[in-house]
Amino acid sequence: MEYNGGSVVAMVGKDCVAIACDLRLGNQALGVSSNFPKIFPITDRIYLGMSGLATDLETLRERFRFRVNMYTIKEEREIEPQTFAHLVSSTLYEHRFGPYFIEPVIAGLSKTPSGDLKPFIAAADLIGCLNFAKDFVVSGTASAKIYGLAEALWEPDLEPEDLFETISQTLMNAVDRDAFSGWGCLVHVLTKDKVITRTLKSRMD
Amino acid sequence: MEVSFALTGKDYVIVAADTTAARSIVKMKTDQDKIKILSPHLLMAYSGEPGDTLQFAEYVERNIRLYQIRNLYALSPSAAASWIRRSLAESLRSRNSYAVNLLVGGFDTTTQEPHLYWIDYLGTMTEIPFGAHGYGSYFALSLLDRYHDPDASLEEGLATLKRCIDEVSKRLVVSPDRYKVKVVDKDGVREVEL
Secondary structure, X not given: OOOOOOEXXXXXXXXXXXXXXXXXXXXXXXXXXXXXXXXXXXXXXEEEEEEEOHHHHHHHHHHHHHHHHHHHHHHOOOOOHHHHHHHHHXXXXXXXXXXXXXXXXXXXXXXXXXXXXXXXXXXXXXXXXXXXXXXXXXXXXXXHHHHHHHHHHOOOOOOHHHHHXXXXXXXXXXXXXXXXXXXXXEEEEEOOOOEEEEEEOOOOO | OOEEEEEEEXXXXXXXEEOOEEEOOEEEEOOOOOEEEEEOOEXXXXXXXXXXHHHHHHHHHHHHHHHHXXXXXXXXXXXXXXXXXXXXXXXXXXXXXXOEEEEEEEEEOOXXXXXXXXXXXXXXXXXXXXXXXXXXXXXXXXXXXXXXXOOXXXXXXXXXXXXXXXXXXXHOOOOOOOEEEEEEEOOEEEEEOO
16 A cells, blocks of 8 residues: 555535545655546546555556446436445455455535435445545545544535635645655545536645 | 666657666676557557566557557557556456566657656556656656756757766666667657667
């Protein structure tokens, strides 16, 4: 998990969710790329972040794209975040005794029976053990530091712009204390009617 | 000790690799070409485990050629790089995997843009403005951070490459003395003398 480095975090806000990652790709301590996003859109309302071994990140991205496409065709509707979380979990558990070295983080807005959207976040370990949190989820080489900052900065029912500030400060200050993460950040905030995507400039050391 | 560099500039990619074939402490050959021309606008520098390198490079070369014959057009650099990455990633989890590191440089004739991909033996891939494999990366990357210019002319690009090679010659204990340099741009692939 420390071979390439990288970190991801997701947070819940008031009728919105945010997910953010760093942009570093390393080869042990050597930095290779400063533009390596670890978050990918799955549907308009689901974003998936992955940290861990970069080769498995790309392989799983291709795998999830395939499986979500198959789901969409068979069910004739888009996948819900909860369902997608279980898809991620079972995909990872299929490789229980020779795992993909990836810790995924999922952020999305799920439909309630009444028709409005509810924030959803989840994370899993490398063999697919799901963690549905109500506040925030973390993964990656700076996860311990992100926990510390998120615990201090996060509060319930943040508006999209405040949530953006919270997740950005949490991630940026955490990765600055981690040698394997950093080199810029990417933040997505999912709201009811739009997705706000911003790249952050950060310390390049 | 194998060294390969690549950098992009204004509408071109330069790929350079040393030409030594060594076994243990002995130089067996000093004129080996470690850059394959995969298609009219695609280059690939390969390094790693001797045997695996050539075997894998030829496998890639023939498959890319096969695609061209079947479809009457060449794979774009991004598509080719993705296919190569997938081959390596699948190989990694097989009984015996290829230990090959690659720099894939190409010119996309549809968008008129140069692309460079860094791929390692695990199947890690990323698009980069400049990159290196082997011990040369420890010297060249910091140098390229300072001197690389994405809008540089070919002459300026080659001068930057020369800087990297000189630095490696100066600081690396067992540095290679000869390099092969290839360029890909809108006119296709060609070899250049430094």
